[in-house]
Amino acid sequence: MLPLTRHEFLLLETLLGQPGRVFSGxxxxxxxxxxxxxxxxxxxxxxxxxLRAKLRVVSPVAKPIQTHRGLGYSCSPAL
Numbered sequence: 001m002l003p004l005t006r007h008e009f010l011l012l013e014t015l016l017g018q019p020g021r022v023f024s025g026x027x028x029x030x031x032x033x034x035x036x037x038x039x040x041x042x043x044x045x046x047x048x049x050x051l052r053a054k055l056r057v058v059s060p061v062a063k064p065i066q067t068h069r070g071l072g073y074s075c076s077p078a079l
Contacts (some may be wrong), residue, residue: 002057004054008047014027015074023074025072052065
């Protein structure tokens with residue numbers, strides 16, 4: 001079992017729901033239920049960082065979440 005925070009779970013659920021799709025920070029904030037105008041896009045980066053660290057514990061070699069500079073994040077189907 002992988003202990004995730006509520007936001008980490010929602011981010012992973014969103015990314016896995018459409019593998020390969022690039023989600024913007026604004027779209028991921030919407031998935032978290034946070035208003036995009038609130039200026040919390042950097043919080044998405046922080047949650048993704050924590051999620052990546054937890055996923056590395058399960059599989060140190062896999063890098064399922066990709067960063068697309070200036071665009072957002074995606075998740076590879078091979079998670």
